[in-house]
Amino acid sequence: MPKYAIGVDFGTESGRAVLVDITNGQEIATAVYTYANGVIDEVLPESNLRLEPDWALQDPEDYIRVFQNAIPAVLQQSGVNPADVIGIGIDFTACTMLPTLKDGTPLCVLPQYRNRPHAWVKLWKHHAAQPEANRLNEIATELGYSFLNRYGGKISSEWFFPKVWQILNEDPEIYFAAERFIEAADWVVWQLTGEETRNSCTAGYKAIWSKQEGFPPREFFRALDPRLENIVDEKMSRQIVSIGQCAGYLTEEAARWTGLKPGTAVAVANVDAHVSVPASTVTEEGKMVMIMGTSICHMVLSRSEHFVPGICGYVEDGIIPGIFGYEAGQSCVGDHFGWFVEQCVPEHYQQEARQRGVDIHALLEEKAAQLKPGESGLLALDWWNGNRSVLVDVDLTGMMLGMTLLTKPEEIYRALIEATAYGTRVIIETFVHHGVPVNELIATGGLPDRNKLLMQIYADVTGREIRVAAAHQTPALGSAMFGAVAAGKSAGGYDDIFEAAKHMAHLRDEVYRPIPEHQQVYDKLYQEYLILHDYFGRGANDVMKRLKALKASIRGKV
Ligand SMILES: Nc1ncnc2c1ncn2[C@@H]1O[C@H](COP(=O)(O)OP(=O)(O)O)[C@@H](O)[C@H]1O
């Protein structure tokens, strides 16, 4: 009798359940539930209280509704007997976190805290804790804490402790009412199993935890604010469970929500980008998985520990148990092309796309593919949304050099693609230079399906072959794989993620190979890119920051 696992991928706007055949990883049924309250970034539901800029909240009840809607839907679509679903895994955006009582009740569902923004879930892209992140980095540097080295030199405002500290600073009553602070990833697993667990992936990448050193010492938290001294012992947990473990079993209540059997195994929580690595067949060092969409997450495994400046971080057991998982990223990739087609393409191009019944991206791709590398004379810096790796600077902005009166939209479109490819090459070379080998690239996410020219340019610019993961819902497949591992071999699943990846993860036949003539030109253009990258990005000329400051001051005066 075939056995199945369900992976649930909690994204920014929606949650997606995928039911997968354990023998081969085939996706049998998919269902999406769009969060009723979506991203809460303007007003709080019900009270209509206006939020400050840079806030991004969510409603935890939306996550439960994903279980209640998407899982029954995949069971119904597939006709699979719930008794044959042996495991569930989940992945989440991160750091997405919330304050709760000790039984897991979110503070925002309590009537007395319903109109208090800090009681709600803070989504990964809540950026209002930047002052706390800056202060945390200053204090850690002043006091010489070496953990900064694990995070490329800086802790981001998106992460756990800046967010907790913002709650304490701005609404201490919520801070003190919170008996637990927890990643939403771990919270949903808690709702399924009735047991609180904390996973090594979010603890490591987002909450400054390491397998060797644990959390930073109490003195560090006291130096931030004496009231934070015992945060870990009082409101978190030092018991961190490695990904790949079973978190517990489905409760009667969660079984009623989902239509699954009570007692179904539930995997320890995971993160969307990280869970995509084994789902793209990668469980060993030497291969980089690029999750390519709005942004790119660059994930690499290594058997040894290396400090790599400017990356997001590395964590032992963070992606695959027993191995160091490294993460870097570009915060704006598909977004560049989205911006360009929305803001800069002339009407006669739009008209041509409409007449031919093709998407405007496809039209620009077709025209840009006629150009030879270097032919446009253009070179861009891909910083339309700052630079995540390796400069870690949100105040950098975009630039296009070499335009003339003859410059065409497809030339700019191609130059933007090339710029993001140079950005990826900088990341790869930084890894290699610091001892983390990157011999092969595997792509997944929305872009490999959408733009072949882009994939070829990435192969040409990086000088590496690129393979593409077979799955269309790679994070959900990865979560289902961990679900199969949580169930274990005796229940029809797998003993470990290595076995699960062998059977359930696949690559397509499609391979993008560097074209030597293109490589030669791109090598020259990359050298030019590096000059601009360092000149504008490493302090020789801070004109981008001065312009940004001027803009802010002028806008402030209006
Ligand atoms: N044909 C295309 N070529 C390049 N970029 C595209 C194309 N179509 C859409 N995009 C961009 O891809 C991004 C969406 O990628 P996707 O992987 O679906 O999303 P996400 O990263 O949010 O999961 C958007 O930023 C969009 O502008």
Ligand SMILES: O=C(CO)[C@H](O)[C@H](O)COP(=O)(O)O
């Ligand atoms: O920080 C991250 C992983 O560490 C992700 O960028 C975040 O989880 C959101 O990703 P996406 O928009 O692709 O779902």
